[in-house]
Amino acid sequence: MSVPAVTTPSATTTALPRPHAGHIDRLRVRHLRLLEQIAATGSLSAASQQLRVSQPGATKMLQELESAFGCTLIERSARGGQLSRAGVFALDRLRIALGALDTVAAGLAAVPQLPLVRVGMLPLIAVSALPAVFALLDKEGTLPRLTIQEGTVEGLMQLLRDGEIDCAITPLRAGIGTAETTQLNLTRLWETSLALAAAPTHPLARRRKLTIDMLQAERWVLPPHSASTRLQFDQWFLEMGAMPPVPHVESLSFHTNLSLAATGSALTVAPLSAVRHYESRGMVRELRFEPGMPHGHMFFVVRREMAELDGIAQLLGALRASSTASPL
Known part of the structure; x- marks a missing residue:
């Protein structure tokens, strides 16, 4: 430092x-x-x-x-x-x-009269998990005041270290230190995965079987190399025995990437729950490929000394209940 x-x-x-x-x-x-x-x-x-x-x-x-x-x-x-x-x-x-x-x-x-909880999360959470959690806490009369900061995995962990947020909903990277984990409570929430997406009118969206060469030849809208999604995407291509494609557009926001893919001229990769959110609105279609995209887990991360505070404990309970009732 x-x-x-x-x-x-x-x-x-x-x-x-x-x-x-x-x-x-x-x-x-x-x-x-x-x-x-x-x-x-x-x-x-x-x-x-x-x-x-x-x-x-x-x-x-x-x-x-x-x-x-x-x-x-x-x-x-x-x-x-x-x-x-x-x-x-x-x-x-x-x-x-x-x-x-x-x-x-x-x-x-x-x-x-209400506890304040400062939550850090990936933008994906606002699409996939937050609405259900918000509705559940509101129905139970236990909805705390929330301030929400969105960011990358590294950015959220830094905010947590600096005391700028109370908890984070995020995947974890292998680089997290042992000294750091001793100060944190980590709760695994649900499995996550990535998915490929194209406009419903795109030629590949109508094909039953795709090859890595077909994907490599397409125009892509991808997140930058600093994003975990991009790192996993590039590694997946390499494991398929092909060089990752060079994107025509780079954007950190999966909203932007999926919206551009929906125009029909490019493919993109995004968290599966985000792809299905846009697919349910008829904007994109998930591209099936075997073997599938990488899987991981979402975690609830909080400093040990704050884990039992009412607002934080209620938020974690709602996240668990929502993910059990309807896996995200």
Whole structure:
């Protein structure tokens, strides 16, 4: 993690005591905001301006933080300073605490009687799962306030790490670290798969048997290489013994891709539930091919300390009930 240089008064490095519970109890929210502002602005003086305190006051707050945690949070040098490894670690954890405080404030200010849940999800979920979950919670009278952020798998996991969301509905990648998984509750929800799609009028939509050469020769609308769908699609082609096609159009949105495929001039690949959603409206037709497209699983991911909160537990229960009643 790269952190901007921080200008601080030079000082002789001294050994700090171990974390002191009494000192930690005396820290205020403004102390927690200090490291966040130092990382964002690049200097202690700029951070003090953002917090509307004097620079000596900010320096004292930093000293109180270091005393409370028993470690050096800023590494000083002749050129200024930067967050130490301990400082980076502290900031990562404090962002979660600050995000939780912001959620409490927003929830109480708007509708005090309802819990607020900040959910991250793939755009696919809004088409496949969210309507059924919303209807079920509303029928039971347990619908919390929801703020929804859509993003990629990597983007959602970063939002979760930073405390910007409370939970995520997402597939998981093999690269997720062991240290990270120990802080998370992972609940497998339902199986997912990809599907090929074309307009009902496309010549391939009327064929009973397709070959990889036929697919390779077509014009394609595909997500970019950063998307998991594209990675799985390219790998599938390679396993079929063919080079993946070069797309005529690249777009991250499966809505855009399916809409373009519906014009009849190109093929696309998208999550099966999205293809069937558009197929039910007569816009595209799923192309059958053996062997089929890759399969995976959708997960509900939440930080362990938040898993039992009412709104989050109710959301997970509704996701489980909806996927059991009608697999997505």
